[in-house]
Amino acid sequence: MRELDAVDRKILSRLQGEFPISERPYAEAAEQLGISEKALLQRIEALLADKVLTRFGPMFQVERMGGAFVLAALAAPEARYEEVTALVNALPQVAHNYRREHALNMWFVIATETQAGIAEAIARLEADTGLPVYAFPKEREYFVEMKLEARR
Amino acid sequence: MIDDLDRALIVATQGGLPLVPRPYQLIAEQLGLSADEVMRRFKALLETGIIRRIGVVPNHYAIGWTANGMTVWDVADDKVDALGERIGQLDFVTHCYRRPRALPAWPYNLFAMVHGASREECTAKADEIRALLGADCRASDIIYSTKILKKTGLRLGS
Structure with a gap:
């Protein structure tokens, strides 16, 4: 199982909702987390690959x-x-x-x-x-x- | 209600938001729309609650919540709504619903999900619920999940 570091934990706690709807949403969210857009994209991809996340995106009702x-x-x-x-x-x-x-x-x-x-x-x-x-x-x-x- | 374009947006993103710097632009290109139109529609879907939220969906087990208990309670029909509201307000309850019984196999009508790093933690939370229900609880159980068999979320046919 993937060991979570401080950045992973930040993503998990702060990105469970309110992901921006804007031209460069990852850049915006990354800035809030104090990391680069590229780093955020790579992290989400890795967290999905390691099954720490089951999904990333909109949740529908x-x-x-x-x-x-x-x-x-x-x-x-x-x-x-x-x-x-x-x-x-x-x-x-x-x-x-x-x-x-x-x-x-x-x-x-x-x-x-x-x-x-x-x-x-x-x-x-x-x-x-x-x-x-x-x-x-x-x-x-x-x-x-x-x-x-x-x-x- | 949604129209065909909203539906196409849902089908395009139900598997996840594209992991590219301009995800809404990419969806727009795939559907032959402008990025502004896609963003406008996403905002409207959020406002009407068709999109509950946009973000990460963690696997509970992988982030340390290894005990996931569905607590179920048999509460008198005329008391269940008032008690359900109070249980839903407990800070550790993530879902709380009234559902029909299926007698005789299933006597429970109140469902509340609790989570912990151990079963002891879940039992302690269930005890708090039990204390709140008091004599109005006629029977109860905690049913732990032991494996995620599937967790894809909604899938509309394309």
Whole structure:
């Protein structure tokens, strides 16, 4: 695993939002961080390559464009876990997928451009895997702010 | 709602912003637009919340948050909104939602994500939530993630 230095940590803590929309956004952000534009571009590239970052860019809220975003889960038999993972991940509508310690051992988020897309994706997953998929659509959002500082 | 050009901008950047000095210019060239138009539209998408934010998305495990627990709670329907609002305000909770139960397999209707460098840290945070819920909590669990199987974010078909 990549050892993080002070510059990496600065990028991780200060660049989780508010990346500029301007002609030379990296130059602008780099100046704030006290590094060069070139250094910032290289750092982001390396952090992505080393999987410290999973993405860099805009994060979309599909609900705000008329789409839907639903948490779902299934219970994959251990002997089939890899196969079921491949089937679930193969669907482009599956945005994230996590293994979790529970009878429902696979939890994923389905993001679709239309409301109807969710039911279609779930039907497809149930047909592909032969397993029931439980959907947990959010009924109410109390808080969301996923910004975590580096701990190491 | 979005139009075809907004949609094209989303498809062009859902995998990430180009790592070049003038990323908006590059997207503009790819789509046959002016850079000003691209920037204007990005700003509008941010304002309407279609873009939540633009920046880095860390892998929690790689930055030291190795324990990631989904705490789930069974709270009476007439109490869950007031309590959910209070739990969402705890500084360590990153997501907090009300979701439907799936009885009998799943009795929980309140979900709150907590993170730590160890499971003990997550349990301590769950204990704070439990204290806040008091007698209104009928059952609970912490379900830890043990592996990221996929984390690509939204993917619209191009």
